[in-house]
Amino acid sequence: MFHKKLIAAALTAVCFALPAQAETSYPLTLKNCGVDVTFDAAPKSTVSVGQAATEILYSLGLGDKVVGTGVWFTEVLPEYKDLNAKIERLADNDPSFEAIVAKKPELVTVQYEWHIGPQGIIATREHFKDVGIPTYVLATDCMQKDNSVGSDGTRSEMFKIENIYASVNELSQIFNVPEKGETLVADLKAREAAAAEKAKALGLSDATALFWFSSAEMDVDPYVAGGKGAPAYMMEKLNLRNVIESDEEWPTVSWETIARANPNVIVIAEMDRRRFLADDVEKKLEFLKNDPVASQMDAVKNNRIIIMNGHAMDPSIRNVAALEMLAEKLAGFDLK
Structure with a gap:
């Protein structure tokens, strides 16, 4: 209502x-x-x-x-x-x-x-x-x-x-x-306003997140969301802090650096495109669970991983649906 x-x-x-x-x-x-x-x-x-x-x-x-x-x-x-x-x-x-x-x-x-x-x-x-x-x-x-x-x-x-x-x-x-x-x-x-209100009700104050779009190879630095793009807008609306501070749209950042930041939530892109091996969401999940560095992050250990349509990570009308989905998923995590 x-x-x-x-x-x-x-x-x-x-x-x-x-x-x-x-x-x-x-x-x-x-x-x-x-x-x-x-x-x-x-x-x-x-x-x-x-x-x-x-x-x-x-x-x-x-x-x-x-x-x-x-x-x-x-x-x-x-x-x-x-x-x-x-x-x-x-x-x-x-x-x-x-x-x-x-x-x-x-x-x-x-x-x-x-x-x-x-x-x-x-x-x-x-x-x-x-x-x-x-x-x-x-x-x-x-x-x-x-x-x-x-x-x-x-x-x-x-x-x-x-x-x-x-x-x-x-x-x-x-x-x-x-x-x-x-x-x-x-x-x-x-819809944007309703999703923001739902997120506000979660009462998040110091939770962090990472958005992983893809990687040129599975064992190289991943393309992750920078600090001012569409995913950063979503995180701001949801009161999450992006662990990536670069102003580039999709900078490459080492897993060692990401692991030190230890995000509470990891959002990974799912897409039909197969330009890179890591475009496959199953390959991403396999990597997170088995890589000796990435697997040690709290988000991976506690299964706080959200799968998002990759196109919704780019500026598009899908950003609003992504915001709605994230607010729904975050409600199921213990992040307070």
């Missing part, structure tokens, strides 16, 4: 705070990751490069505009399984510039700036502009973040989930469905 009342209150607050916007006024110009992008009309088609971008488009009811996708970590959200099956997957990982252009999209919607930024591994924004295709990068990957530092970028400030909401609202404006954007954001905000 509390959850329903909170959602209703949040929806009401947003309705009063934001005037209803039935249509986008064109031409629409947005400053996107330092680049001005202008739309004279809603794009009739888009290729999405990055699962977070794809799932936002689906959540806004824009699946019929998506003509190709790429960069997948795991299965699409269950409610979009049938829709996604009808759309061409250009690549599980990085699609080529030629494959994208061949779909003749009126927009390329991108999750990570490093795919199409100044050193874009697919192409640069200028390359797409030269063939008449505008690009949009999710605000989550450039606001308060420098993608020229570190392998996955470095954040100057803590990740804000408001950047997710900004991306949702901007895409809804671009595609002329602003009301759908407002509705989606209102729902996410209400």
Whole structure:
């Protein structure tokens, strides 16, 4: 009942705070990751490069505009399984510039700036502009973040989930469905608030955590969540302290260093991607239980290990569901 009342209150607050916007006024110009992008009309088609971008488009009811996708970590959200099956997957990982252009999209919607930024591994924004295709990068990957530092970028400030909401609202404006954007954001905000209240009730004060995404090899330093990314935002909401202090998005840190920090909880990523051996969650669990260093951590000895969808560790609309899941799981641990 509390959850329903909170959602209703949040929806009401947003309705009063934001005037209803039935249509986008064109031409629409947005400053996107330092680049001005202008739309004279809603794009009739888009290729999405990055699962977070794809799932936002689906959540806004824009699946019929998506003509190709790429960069997948795991299965699409269950409610979009049938829709996604009808759309061409250009690549599980990085699609080529030629494959994208061949779909003749009126927009390329991108999750990570490093795919199409100044050193874009697919192409640069200028390359797409030269063939008449505008690009949009999710605000989550450039606001308060420098993608020229570190392998996955470095954040100057803590990740804000408001950047997710900004991306949702901007895409809804671009595609002329602003009301759908407002509705989606209102729902996410209400769920976020309810999860935070549930976590607050746990009364945690000095609990610590580690988020392990993957590792290039099982016996090398793992990729773990830095101190200012999406997992750090979740930990802050849950009143957990991240044992990793680096501002890099996904720094590599030795198991010896992690073991000395001795986190109370370890969250490990589960995904369908198999770029690295440690992408397999079972391999992660086996390592934690058998490695002579990692197995000595309190979180491993007391089985305080939480399995999370890997895509939910990156900035995406899944962050709210991850927050809900973590609050539920933490309630089963004795961390006071």
